[in-house]
Amino acid sequence: MCGGSGTRVWPESRESLPKQFIPLVGARSTFQLTIENLADDLFETPIVISNQDYRFLVFEQLKEIDRKARIVLEPVRRDSGAAVAVGAELAAQLGPDTIVAILAADHIVRDRAGFVDSCRQAALAAAEGYIVTLGIKPSEAATGYGYIKTGKAVIEAGTVLKAEAFVEKPDAATATRYVAESYLWNAGNFFFRADVMQDELRQHAPLILEAAINAVLKARKDYEFLLLDKEALAQAPKKSIDYAVMELTDKAAVVPADIGWSDVGTWAAVYELSERDTSGNSIRGDGIIMNASNVHIRSDEHHLTTVVGVDNVVVVTTQDAILVIDRAHGDKVKQLVDLMKTQNRREALEHKRSYRPWGYYQSIDQGERYQVKRIVVKPGARLSLQKHFHRAEHWIVVRGTAEVTRNNEIILVHENESIYLPIGTIHRMTNPGKIDLELIEVQTGSYLGEDDIVRIEDLYNRV
Structure with missing residues (x-):
């Protein structure tokens, strides 16, 4: 699950670039670390369920670590309940008894071998019809986690325990009592047979299940992605899987897991x-x-x-x-x-650097009737063929070579050269080289918003 916004580690994490794609600890993002945890033969090729806005971030970050995944896109956010239901439906298409591991992309585990072993134990119980989570020994009486009261072993090996109670995010006094009574934190990773989760959703959250099944049934291929149907998915109540199923099911079980887990949820x-x-x-x-x-x-x-x-x-x-x-x-x-959102502060949601499938642009300066950007285009990448109604653009190449389409012309613009694009000019930029193309763009005009783009043709289906 890779679609959250991660506001608790603002200002690095924002909706335009949330925490799962940021190297908060070490050189890799938490999403990349999670994918790398699945290198063991225990796991099949992962399915990444993410927000439509993050599709190219997911694609590029997988490419950086040379890993493959099936990428499924949510056109509307409906919380983890719908994401789990979609995952269960995709797995059920392979076979109703398929074992599913639901993992959060913004968590860290420092003991990878211990993590894989815990997943193997959880899979054994899942095969017997349990919905299993990993339980972490609390280090404090935190109110931001779900808590699990453990019972007797549910399989012969004795490593998986019955979850006698599953309580989501208690108040401080209750959390203190839970820690004293040896409750475990819920790590937010779930293991189940596809048919078992679908049966529990059918019983406790039928609208979520129905919406997820319809969203998958009506999904369409979009570039390298599977795009869920927006209208169908929007019918799912916005509810976490914890509230929708885990607090209500009698099939919950837990693997106590000392794996160096953290949800990296705060700056602390x-x-x-x-x-x-x-x-x-x-x-x-x-x-x-x-x-x-x-x-x-x-x-x-x-x-x-x-x-x-x-x-x-x-x-x-x-x-x-x-x-x-x-x-x-x-x-x-x-x-x-x-x-900040109530004050309509742009900084609450967006960085100055905005990532696109072809690279990124970054605002340098702006004022009345002008804006200056730095643009970086990856080797071989191409922007959309487009025009603007309200602004002209002046491009100055500082590194590499730009192949520029200007109306009916194709012009090569080299380092230390520039080109002018008057208002209404149909234009496109391509990087034909083997290094990043970097340029400075100066916009002038009466309106400089990003919605003043008319795309005529686009490699990434954004027309």
Whole structure:
């Protein structure tokens, strides 16, 4: 499952580039790490269920690590209940007794061998008709996780226990009691036979199941993806699988799993997973810390970030936003993002850098009637054939060579050369080279919004 927005680790994670695609810990994104965890022969080729807006991020990140997956796109968000129902239906098409592992793309496990072993144990119980989750020993009385009360073993090996109670996100007092009574956290990974999950959905959440089946039945091929039917999927109630099934089923079981699991859900969790010096300080990017301890700095390549004399803080610097927060208040970031949304702040949702299937563009400067962007086009990539009603564009190539279509002309524009595209010009850019094409685009006109694009032809079906 790869479609969440990850607002609790803003400003790095935003809806336009959520946390599962960001290297929060190490050089790989959590999505890539999750895919790499499935290299064992226990697993078949994965099915990635993601939001339609992230289709090319998924595609490119799989390509970076040389892994294959079937990519299924949700045209509308309906929470994890619908995603699990879609996964169950796709698996049922292979066979009703197919064993399914539902994994979250934004979690980290540090013990890969232990993770695979836990999955193998869960699969054995799933084959017997149980819906199994991985249970993590709590490190604190957190209110952001589901809790599981364990019972007796459900299979002879004794490694899978009956889930006597499955409670989603209790209040602080209840969470404290659960920890004292040895409840486990629900890690959000589920294992089941396709027919068992469909039967439970049919009993407890029939509208979700019906919508998912119809969305798969009416799905269509889109480029390299399977696009679920929007109208059908929109009929699914927006509900998590925890509320829709797991709190209600009598088939729940749990594998206690000491696998170094984290949902990397807050900046405090990122700090705990990061390398630290003898003062407990951690720096990723360009940062300096003086006379302070237990500080976590994350700074992009354009900004020096410094902390002096302030302990236990996280400072995150991006091109258009800075977050300074006491690590103890990490759960307040989501509330901050919600506040910014009420103020219509662009920074709540979008980065200055916007990724596209052909590369990315990044806003450098803008004012009344002008905007300046940096554009990077991957080797062999091509933008759509398009025109604008309200703006002209001036392209200056700073690296590589651009093949530019301008009305009926095809022009090669080399490094240190430029080309002008008047309002209404039908145009397209291609990178015919073997290195990234980088250019500066200067837009001028009465309206400079991204919706002033009329696509005439497009490799990526965006016309």
